[in-house]
Structure formats: C-alpha cells, structure tokens
Amino acid sequence: MDSELIAVSIDGKEVKVSPGTTVLEAARAVGIHIPTLCHHDDLCSEALYSQTSSTPHQGEHSHQHEESAMLSTPSSCRLCLVEVEGLPKLHASCALPIHNAMTVRTTSTAIRHARRDILELMMSEHYGDCFACARNGTCELQKLCADYGVTSERFGRPHEPLFEKAEAGNIIVRDQNKCILCRRCVRMCALYQGVYALTTEGRGDHSRIATFMGREMQDAACINCGQCINRCPTGALSERDDTEAVWHAIEDPDKLVVIQTAPAPRAAIGEAFGCEPGTPLTFQMNTALKRIGFDKVFDTNFSADLTIMEEGSELISRLYKALVLKDNSAALPQFTSCSPGWIKFIEHFYPQYLPNLSSAKSPQQMMGAVLKTYFAEKNGWDPSKIVSVSLMPCTAKKFEAGRPEMDSSGYRDVDYAITTREMARMFKQAGVDVPKLDKTDFDSPFGTPTGSGVIFGATGGVMEAALRTVLEIVTGEKVESMFDHADIKPVRGFDGVRMAEVKIEKVGPVPEILSHLVADFEWLKGATLRVGLAHGTVNAIRVMKDIEEGGPLSKCHFIEFMACPGGCLGGGGQPIPTDQDIRAARAKALYSEDAAYVVRKSHENEDVLRIYREFFKEGPCSHKSHELLHTHYKERV
Amino acid sequence: MDAQQTLRTEVEQLVRVHGRGRTALMPILQDLNRAHSYISEDAMLAVSDALNVPRAEVYGVATFYSYFSVKPRGTYVIRVCRTISCAKQPDYHPAIAALFDELGIGFGETTSDGIFSLEQTNCAGMCDQGPSMMVNEDVYIHLTEASVRTILNECRHAALAAKKAQ
Numbered sequence: 194m195d196s197e198l199i200a201v202s203i204d205g206k207e208v209k210v211s212p213g214t215t216v217l218e219a220a221r222a223v224g225i226h227i228p229t230l231c232h233h234d235d236l237c238s239e240a241l242y243s244q245t246s247s248t249p250h251q252g253e254h255s256h257q258h259e260e261s262a263m264l265s266t267p268s269s270c271r272l273c274l275v276e277v278e279g280l281p282k283l284h285a286s287c288a289l290p291i292h293n294a295m296t297v298r299t300t301s302t303a304i305r306h307a308r309r310d311i312l313e314l315m316m317s318e319h320y321g322d323c324f325a326c327a328r329n330g331t332c333e334l335q336k337l338c339a340d341y342g343v344t345s346e347r348f349g350r351p352h353e354p355l356f357e358k359a360e361a362g363n364i365i366v367r368d369q370n371k372c373i374l375c376r377r378c379v380r381m382c383a384l385y386q387g388v389y390a391l392t393t394e395g396r397g398d399h400s401r402i403a404t405f406m407g408r409e410m411q412d413a414a415c416i417n418c419g420q421c422i423n424r425c426p427t428g429a430l431s432e433r434d435d436t437e438a439v440w441h442a443i444e445d446p447d448k449l450v451v452i453q454t455a456p457a458p459r460a461a462i463g464e465a466f467g468c469e470p471g472t473p474l475t476f477q478m479n480t481a482l483k484r485i486g487f488d489k490v491f492d493t494n495f496s497a498d499l500t501i502m503e504e505g506s507e508l509i510s511r512l513y514k515a516l517v518l519k520d521n522s523a524a525l526p527q528f529t530s531c532s533p534g535w536i537k538f539i540e541h542f543y544p545q546y547l548p549n550l551s552s553a554k555s556p557q558q559m560m561g562a563v564l565k566t567y568f569a570e571k572n573g574w575d576p577s578k579i580v581s582v583s584l585m586p587c588t589a590k591k592f593e594a595g596r597p598e599m600d601s602s603g604y605r606d607v608d609y610a611i612t613t614r615e616m617a618r619m620f621k622q623a624g625v626d627v628p629k630l631d632k633t634d635f636d637s638p639f640g641t642p643t644g645s646g647v648i649f650g651a652t653g654g655v656m657e658a659a660l661r662t663v664l665e666i667v668t669g670e671k672v673e674s675m676f677d678h679a680d681i682k683p684v685r686g687f688d689g690v691r692m693a694e695v696k697i698e699k700v701g702p703v704p705e706i707l708s709h710l711v712a713d714f715e716w717l718k719g720a721t722l723r724v725g726l727a728h729g730t731v732n733a734i735r736v737m738k739d740i741e742e743g744g745p746l747s748k749c750h751f752i753e754f755m756a757c758p759g760g761c762l763g764g765g766g767q768p769i770p771t772d773q774d775i776r777a778a779r780a781k782a783l784y785s786e787d788a789a790y791v792v793r794k795s796h797e798n799e800d801v802l803r804i805y806r807e808f809f810k811e812g813p814c815s816h817k818s819h820e821l822l823h824t825h826y827k828e829r830v
Numbered sequence: 831m832d833a834q835q836t837l838r839t840e841v842e843q844l845v846r847v848h849g850r851g852r853t854a855l856m857p858i859l860q861d862l863n864r865a866h867s868y869i870s871e872d873a874m875l876a877v878s879d880a881l882n883v884p885r886a887e888v889y890g891v892a893t894f895y896s897y898f899s900v901k902p903r904g905t906y907v908i909r910v911c912r913t914i915s916c917a918k919q920p921d922y923h924p925a926i927a928a929l930f931d932e933l934g935i936g937f938g939e940t941t942s943d944g945i946f947s948l949e950q951t952n953c954a955g956m957c958d959q960g961p962s963m964m965v966n967e968d969v970y971i972h973l974t975e976a977s978v979r980t981i982l983n984e985c986r987h988a989a990l991a992a993k994k995a996q
Contacts, residue, residue: 389884394893403893405885406871406900414885 202296215266216286216297217273227299228308228337230270230426231375232287234772235758241384267376272337274307275299283307309341317348319427320355320370326428327614331769333426334373356401364417364433364591365410369401372429378402378421385758387731388538390415402429414541414830416730418534418756419588419612419765432588432766435609436619442580442608443486450580452482453560453639455493456650457586457761458613460782464768464775465617466628471778473786475642476632482584483633485623493583494646495639496560497658498795499804500531502706503553503822505663505795506813508751510710517716524548526725526740526749529655531555533593534756534765536826538730543737544828552823554606556649557583557590558599560639561606562821567808568638576604583610586650586764589756601820612766638800644787645795651780652728652760653684653691656753660684660695660724661794667714669701672794679793684724685784687759687777689732692745694723706796706805706812725749729758834872840865841876852883859892864967867907867947868899896951904940905992906985909951909964916960924975925961932982945989946982 198209201219208223218237220227234240268288275286278296283304286297298304316338323329337343356369379391379402390413394403404413422430442450454475463472482490507527514523530536530551539546554562560583565576583590587610593599594607611619620627634640645661648654660681661672672679675695683693700714725746727736733754739746746752757763759776762783792798809818844861848854855877862873869892878885892898899907910929916922930936933946940947956962959971963978970981 383884389886392884392886392890394890396894396896403886403889405874405889 199291200294201291204297204299210291212292213290216275216277216284216289216291216295219291220275220286220297220299225299227273227275227286228340229273229287230333230337230373231267231377232273233377233381233424235424236377236380236384240773267380270373270375271311272308274304274311276301276304305341308337309343312338312341312343313345313348315373316343316345316350318351318355319373320351320353321368321428326371327431327434327618328425328428328769332428335427360409360411362433363410364588365415365419365422366431366433367402367410368429368431370429371427372402373427374400374402375426376402377424377426378430381420381424385729385731386416386418386420386534386538386756387734388414388416388418391421416534416537416541416756417589417592417765418730420757421765422588423765423767423769423771432612432615433591434615435591435611436615436622439580439582439609439611439619442582445580447578448580449488449574449578450486450582451489451491451564452487452582452584453491453493453496453557453564454478454482454584455557455586455761456497456647456654456783456786457764457767457779458584458616460650460762460779460786461586461767462613462617463628465614465621466626468628469778470775471782472628473782474627475786476634477627477630479633479635480630481620481625481627484625484630485619487582489636490633491560491564491639492635492642492646493556493560494643494649495641495798495800496556496563497531497646497649497655498643498798498801499559499563499822500553500556501645501655501658501662501795502801502805502813503559503818504529504551505659505666506707506710507551507553508659508663509667509707510814512750513711513716516720522548526747526752527551529751529753530824531649531655532754532756532761533587533589535730535733535754537589537592537829538733538756539754540826540829542734546737546740547826547828550826552819552825554599554822554824555590555593556646557585557610558593558606558824559822561594561599562602563639563804563808565604565606566602566821567804571638571807576602579604580609581605581607583607584613584616585610586613586761586767587757588612588765590766596824598824613764613768614766617768638803641792641798641800642786642790643795643798644790644793645798647783647786647790650761650783651685652755653686653726653753654760654783655755656684656693656724656726656751657681658795659751659753660722662796663722664695664697665794666704666707666796667697667700667717670699678788680788684726684753687728687773687780689727689729690735690746691726692723692749693725694721696721704796709812710814722751723749725752726754727752728755728760728763730754730756834876837870837872838876838880841873841880845880850881852881855881855883855888855891859888859898863898867903867905868901870902871900874900902940902944904945904947905989906945906965907947907949909949909954910937911952911954911956911960911962912950913953913957915953915957916962919961921972921974922961925963925973925978928975928978929982932979945986 203220206223210219266287268285273286274283276298354370359366359368382391383389442448459475460473463474479490511523514520528549561581564581569576590610594610599606645658664672697717697720700718727733736746762779763776844858848857862869874888878888892900954962956971961973962971
C-alpha cells in the first residue's frame, strides 16, 4: 500500500519505505553502502524472520526463553553514522528508524572523519599482527581501516597484549585482543543457534565477550558449531588450527595420509580463491589434495551412503519394534546423528531424548572406521601408519573426531578434522590455485560419486537421501515413480522447520541385505511415513518443544536436524562471509551435482554394496557394523 | 539439604514474591545479592532454571551492575565516595587511612575473616556532607578518622553476634 510508505532521500536518491525501516536498510535497498561492523545480513530482522519463517514472531526466535534483549540491534560499532537534515550530530543509521520523511547524507567530511576516528580508537585497543592473523584478507576491520586511511599516529597501538593470549587447545579459539565488542557472536549464538553460550560480561570499558562464569569455550555449554567464527568481523574468533599437524603427517615418509572430503567444502572452497559462491570445485580440489601430498583422496559421499544404509535400516527396525512388536524401548521419532553440533546440543539441552538419536556414527567417523579396518586389510596397509584426515565445513567435527569413544577399531577413526578455511590456507601455502587445476577423480574403493551423498551438505539432504533408499527398499518400486527425477522436493528449501509425508501404497519383498532385520514389509502397507527437518539449532528447539507438547512433529517417524543454518553448506568452518544468498548458491551447486550423477541412491552405490558383501557381511545394523559404525551419547551439563 | 538445594529453595521462594517472568530477574538477583553479599555460580544456575533465562544472560546481568558481585564478598561491603567534593574535605585522607589501618586491606579486597570488603564508588549524592561512604545500603556522612573506627567496630560486633546466634 503506497500511501503508507514514507519518502526518504538518501544522498539525493529517493526511496519509499515502510515505517520503522532503518536508514541503513533503506540505504542498502537503493544500493548505497554504509559501512558497519556490528550489523550482519544474517542478523537483520528480515533474515531472522525468514530463518523461522513459519512463525514470524520474535518470541519464537529465542529458545524456550521469552524475548531476549539480544534481539535488538546492538548499534555498537557506531561506524554507520550518517547526517540527517534538521537533526544535530551524526546518527547511527542502523538504529535510526524512519517514521517521517527525511533527507539523509551518508558521506561528508564530518562523516568520513568520524568513521576514521572510531576505527582509530578501535585500533588503539587492538593487539595482534594482521599478517599472522587467520582473518588476514577477510577481516572487515582491516578492510575498513585501509578504506579510511587509518593510522596509529594519533591514538597509538598497544605494544603488549591487553588480555591473556588466545585460549589455545579450545576448538573455538577466542582472542579478546582482537575483539571489537560488536556482539555478532553473542546474537548469532542466541538467535540462530539458541545456545546462548556467549554474553557480554561487565560494563562500559570493562565489557568483554564471555561465557557463563568467564569459562573457556571448551568448558562452556557450547556446541562448537562455529557460527560465531563465521560472523566475527575480526580475528577474535577462529577455529583450532590443525594444519601444522597435517603438514607434519604429510611430510612423514612413514605415514600414509588419507583425506576424505565432505560435500559442503567442495561447493564453497572456490570462494577462498575468488570464485563466485556456488562454484563447485570437487574434482579440481582432488588434484590439489594430491599435489600437496595426500596419498589417497576419498569421497565422504561413500560413508554418507553407508550412513543412510545404517540409519535407514535402524529406522526400519525401530518402526518394526514400535509398530509390530509394540516394544516401548524403540524411541520414535528417530533423530539423525550426522551433525556433531546437533549431537552436543541435544546432549546439553535435551538429554532425555538421547534414545531418539540414531546410533549410527556420522559419515566422517564411519569413513575413518572403515579406512583403518576394511581398507587397511584390503590393501595390506598397517592401520597404525594411516593418518586419517577429513575436510569438513564444520568446526564441531574437530570435537567429534576427538570424542574418546571414536576408536572402536583400536585406532582413532579420524586423526584430524580440518575446515574448508584451513584447507584453503594449506593450498595457498603450497601455492596451489585450485580453480585453475585439472580434474581428478576420487580414489577407489570409495570413489563412486553419488548424488545421495553429495546432498548431505544441504538442509534436507540427509532426509532426501534416506527417503530415496527407504522408499525403494520398502516399496520395491523406483522412487522416480513417486517423485520426478527422484527429486524429493517437499524436503528441500530453507524454511527453518519443515515436514513432509509419503504414503506407502504398496510394499515389496525384503531385500536380502535386510533379511536379518524383518521378515516382510506387510506391516508398512498403507502406512504414512512422516518426516521432519530443522536447521539452525534454534529451530531444533522449536521441534523439540512441539514434540514435548505432542504436536505434529511428535507424530513424525524420522527427523533430520542440522546444527547450522542451511545445513553443512552454512557450516561454521566454511569461507567467510556466509549469508543467506551465499548459502543458497552453495545449495544450488550441491543439487546440480546430485542431478548430474548417475548413481543417486545410497543403496545403489556399488562401493557400499561391496563393503556389505566383503566386510559387514551380516548387513546393516548387525553386530560388526554396530561395533564399528555405531556409537553412543552422553548427557552433558 | 546440600548448599545447591538450599539455594534452589531460596530462589523458588523469591519467585513466589517476584514472579517467574524474565522481568523478575533483577529483583531476584538484588535479593540474592543482599542476602549473600554476592551472587554465586549455584545461585545463578538456580535463577536461570527457575526463570528460564539462559545462564550466560544471567551472568551478563550479574556482572553488568557494580552493586552486584559474582565473587564472594564480606558481610559488609564498604564503598567510599571518591568524587571530588568528598575527596577535597580535610577529613577524607585521615578517614581512608583509618579504614586501611583497621581493615588491613586495600580497595577491591576482602578481610580474611570475611566481614568486610572495601571498594570505591563514584558520587553517593552526599557532596555537601562529605566525606561519605556506604556500608551495604546505609550511608555515613561527615566521616572522620574516629567515626570510621566506631562504625567498623559496630559492624564487627554485629557480625560476631550474628555468628554466635547461628
């Protein structure tokens, strides 16, 4: 309704906005860039609403807690200052809502000088070497300092650290010396993740970002998702750097260094080399990995497919126990267990639902376990000499790799989990320009590219892969007869919580691989399989609440949870920046890869079928697979 | 009942007075701070659970206000006004010297018997009657070396009497 809009002039450009729009938002709408270090596209009100789009209501964003003060724009960096005609002084445009017609200037000598002064003051309390910082080149503060010609002549620079050195050893490494107190990390943790691990401690010039009781991150109720790192404008937050250890292993002639690469990094690593978001570099990256010295490059898609076989079989057994045997011990809905952030989240906040978690290990851990057993035996490699590295979009994978129970083969499943950002740094250190390389296939025996594995990287992907397999196994019909091109579109998309259902009209014979679990599928005939999905743990809270209240999600059979917004492609270990558009571009890359592959169903992956023939001979969810491919969870405070 | 359980019961009683909404956070923290001279980790956890406010946020609020403390303090928290009108009074320095002498501690410290903590504060609003200080929530004006010693002695006796009564 045009009449309700307010006309604003920004740098001479006319724009009509609805009342309450901030000057910053209005300026961006007409393509005028106002610098800011505390505003983030993911944290503007519009993005927050779409993150939980089915209920655009503030209270819903904030945990089981009532609406939180953390929701409001902190307007803490003060860089977005503008001049408004008729108003004295400069105003922070992010906190200036438009209610009357106004004339705004976003650039003038006064504004430029004020912004430079603010930056110089920030730098006067900023300790650390830019060139050695993990964020060198992607630091927003560094960029603005360059843009505004900041020097340390007037306010100086600290020559000694103002805070204790960064907390080495933690997976989420904080360096207060580089923190500008923008509070993006606090808000991300609260609003997207619902974790509330971070807060502002103290007041005024004593403020600092802290956890409860000022503990180190590893001792806080933190899920290691790394979303805070991905939003940090400076190097105050980064992940534990494991690259030196990996280089060391590569250079050790006695070690066989094997890397598995997850789907999400391949759709994003190009961003670190100047490519547009959504440029897939899967096979160029294989070349690069070989060039820097990895002995074998395997596709985590293999173990993603293996996960589907195990998790899907587990679902069928649970359904059988619950529906046919009326066994109450079979907890439903079954929850996915691939996302280590989600796992730690449920261990902290909903431990009473641990029995609902699939006991299947994540693809990363399954690959590790298989490498040091099946692969080592098959190739005559000494498992003690294998160094198993994984390339992940994820900081929580470092925690998962380090979980003490992940060594059922007698060896660590995964020795080092490194993020997309760390990998990009390794390539750069080796002078490898990934986008310019030729393509190389993955190594066998875990090299069959499958669509079902690759979409694991997007929210809904695990569910889609599981449905493709479960539906075909149960009905005996091609899934294409139910969904065009086997694209199960109802589970795709970016809505925070989604639900879908599929009616099982007919059932087929039980395939031999599952014959140890059920005798027939007659009991599923006419049943409706209901599934749910959530991404960003704040949405997981909505699902858990609904389940507790006996809502529609409690009637689901299987629910996919991804800790990060958008799923793994929006992971905390992915290139910076990450926002809604970039997540969408990465998703597009993954789905187009899926569409291009010949094998798009886990149970058709020849490598997976082979391992059940040769190694896990008793089939999915059997004794041996339980020993190596399944795990357990524990309550955390 | 262990200490944690006692605190939970105490918080539940405060919830009955102030309500369970997040607006009850401040009054409950104030009452806890008054009762214990500080807000302990267990107290914050109990408040977080009772009000459904994230523990980090409770901690953020508890550390924001200088009248709250998350570290143990003495039964009597003394805050000496350090603003210019008090500091210019001739009795200011003798009064402070008496505090240091009697307590044997400096600003920001707590006596080993756990009775006193000594802090500085900005203007207490007693500019015309300085030097001034606050002992918990009571204001003392026109301080002299002698009056400081008397006040401290009274507090000491009250603390010992309270201890005996327990």
